[in-house]
Amino acid sequence: MSVQTIFSALSDPTRFAIVEQLLEQGDQTAGALAEPFDISKPAISRHLKVLEQAGVIERRIDRQYRSFRIRPQSMRSLDEWIDRYRKFWNTSFDRLEKVLKKEEKKDDNDD
Numbered sequence: 001m002s003v004q005t006i007f008s009a010l011s012d013p014t015r016f017a018i019v020e021q022l023l024e025q026g027d028q029t030a031g032a033l034a035e036p037f038d039i040s041k042p043a044i045s046r047h048l049k050v051l052e053q054a055g056v057i058e059r060r061i062d063r064q065y066r067s068f069r070i071r072p073q074s075m076r077s078l079d080e081w082i083d084r085y086r087k088f089w090n091t092s093f094d095r096l097e098k099v100l101k102k103e104e105k106k107d108d109n110d111d
Contacts, residue, residue, distance in 0.1 A: 001055030003081045006074055009054035014039065015047050019056060019070065027060065027069040 010016050018033055034044040048068060051057045056074045060067050 001074065001077070003077055005054045006056055006078060009050050009056055012047065012050075014043075015051055018044075018047060018051065022057065022068065022070050027067045029065065029067050033068065 010019060014037060017036070021033060021036070022028060030041070030044060030048060033048070034041060037044065048057065048059075052059060054074075055071055057068050058071050060069060
């Protein structure tokens with residue numbers, strides 16, 4: 001899945017909170033994921049479906065039990081995207097720092 005699809009799925013506060021809950025506590029059932037929220041079970045099911053379709057979570061079925069967990073691949077995709085921009089900004093700040101130091105030296109020499 002694309003990073004844009006993942007960000008779109010995470011843009012909803014409830015879905016974001018569900019993902020945070022899964023990251024902190026590991027695999028959970030739909031019922032356990034629904035507990036902290038004051039919304040209906042069908043609403044939670046819709047949120048879980050959006051997260052599944054975006055590739056953020058996956059459903060595991062063990063006999064009659066269904067649990068959800070984070071798909072590590074989706075977190076890797078986000079990490080790669082963030083890392084690319086982290087490198088860009090670090091390089092930009094390094095260049096800015098060099099320019100500021102040159103200007104500072106120039107000002108000192110003008111005095």
